[in-house]
Amino acid sequence: MTDTRLRLLTFNCWGLKYVSKHRTERIRAIASVLASSDYDIITLQELWVFADFEYVRSAVSKKLPYAKFFYSGALGAGLVIFSRFPIITATLHPYALNGSPLDVGAGDWFVGKAAASIILAHPILGEVQVFNTHLYAKGGDEGPEYQRAHRLVNAWEFAKLARQAAGLGRYVICSGDFNSVPATLPMSIIRDHAGLTDAWVTTHPDVPEPSLTSPPTPHDAIRVHGITADSPLNSYSAGKPLEPLARKFQGKRLDYVFYRQPASQPASGRTPILRPVDTRVVMTERVPGFPFSFSDHFGLEATFVIEAQHGGDVTDPATRRRESALIADSQANGQPATDKDKDVSPEAITQALVSLTERYRFAHSQGRLQLMIFFTCIFLLVGIIVASAWFPSRLNPVFTIITIVLAWLATSMLYIGFVYGNWEVNALTNIIEELELYRAALQGRQSSHTIR
Secondary structure, three states: OOOOEEEEEEEEOOOOOOOOOOHHHHHHHHHHHHHOOOOOEEEEEOOOOHHHHHHHHHHHOOOOOEEEEOOOOOOOOOOEEEEOOOEEEEEEEEOOOOOOOOOOOOOHHHHOOEEEEEEEEEOOOEEEEEEEEEOOOOOOOOOOHHHHHHHHHHHHHHHHHHHHHHHOOOEEEEEEEOOOOOOOHHHHHHHHHHOOEEHHHHHOOOOOOOOOOOOOOHHHHHHHHOOOEOOOOOOOOOOOOOOHHHHHHOOEOOEEEEEEOOOOOOOOOOOOEEEEEEEEEEOOOEOOOOOOEOOOEOEEEEEEEEEOOOOOOOOOHHHHHHHHHHHHHHHHOOOOOOOOOOOOOHHHHHHHHHHHHHHHHHHHHHHHHHHHHHHHHHHHHHHHHHHHHHOOHHHHHHHHHHHHHHHHHHHHHHHHHHHHHHHHHHHHHHHHHHHHHHHHHHHHHHHHHHHO
């Protein structure tokens, strides 16, 4: 291992207890692969069981001695980061909206989807903030606008976190399962507002887009287009019905590695460059000795080199002196040597506001419906209590069961309709007003540039 190269793996392990198929065998196989690898950083998603985390940590601890398991929600965030470099701090930002507690099947609300991050001490780069996230799953790229709102909230919050980290003078690496294909609005918000660069796109430039009539082979889809989910080559998604976009690409690219340089100049006046030189989809084969894949996703690895901004060995003192002089000259001429923050377009914000407003209306209507069910249950309970005096005693067990069911339903609807309903409406209101203010500021800056 060398300090002028940085290798990272991100992988969704699909490790939910009692639900994920072949979990024990797969986690052990994943740990074996990671233990024999030479990654400097590993970010895992859906590693919910703490015993599984301990197993993997034990396997990789010789090469990656620093680790953080993040807690969130009722069942845990499922987010883990392993590092070769010392971890200075670790934080978790649970997203404001993560689906509904009524949606037990999806489970996003119960696990508390979040953005996890560590700040690690790199011997050349200094502070590097590494993010690991798993965005809200339900909604997809098709369907009603209101279904996309929660993932848009996740995307906006994540973009702000990454932008803030770069603004504090840190290198930023973002990875995880974003549950969105590249051309969607959540990914545009993340890339543009946070000023992030997609490492896959950097290392695979000018890739022609396939068509429905001539899609790539499943192997080419992985190698050329970076498909990590819903691939016909994955045992857990083989034969799965796919929407047109997924058929066009023979799967979906949902897992990403993004990066950016600091937005502010370090005090030393010297800024090494973090540059991706290779990205590839990995762990596409079957688990050795078994007929199933390592997970329902494939892994994504990225290799970066750390180099002096104007060439040469970044660890060489002469190169450092030359870098310092060149950067000082560029600053004197008004040419910053670091990444500048970008802006998401007002049109993209307007598109996001449409989805958020639709969700706001939907949440209001759902809340009213649930409260109506609550009052209906209360009315029925009172009626049953009054009417039970005139019915034979042999029907008491039936009335007892009905009463319990109605009482449970009434309590659930009151909680969902009032507590969660107001929670969702208030969160949406905050995001909508924030985006409206940000859009107005963008439009104001664009107008001032036009006048000049």
